[in-house]
Amino acid sequence: MNKTFNQDKPIYLQIREKIEDQIVNDQLKEGHQAPSTNQLVSFYKINHATVSKGVNQLVEEGILYKKRGIGMFVVEGAKSKLLQKRKDAFVDHYVIGLVQEADNLGISESEIVELIKKVKGRELN
DSSP states (O other): OOOOOOOOHHHHHHHHHHHHHHHHHTTTHHHOOOOOOOHHHHHOOOOHHHHHHHHHHHHHHHHHEETTTTEEOOOOOOOHHHHHHHHHHHHIIIHHHHHHHHHTTTOOHHHHHHHHHHHHHHHHH
């Protein structure tokens, strides 16, 4: 895990995103124990309340669950839930604007697809 934080975003959100990334990337498996708030506080050298706020958001969203006296665990289905959330955000943040601008420029759907294929092909080389 990267110990540095971006100054443009609250740290509790970055903690949350780091845990989400670990779930999406299979570093934290569904049903397995997640790092405790105390472990995260010690690792990142940040305030307990900051870590708790990020972790508690994941609990509220059904990504993590608490076993009293044992710790936090990744909920079954958490990865697919996170992937769907990220896909929806991708559409909202990128695809809608891309399609709107393509319409403004008179770029057809097939041209958009070809441009995407061209860019992806460039990244593969």
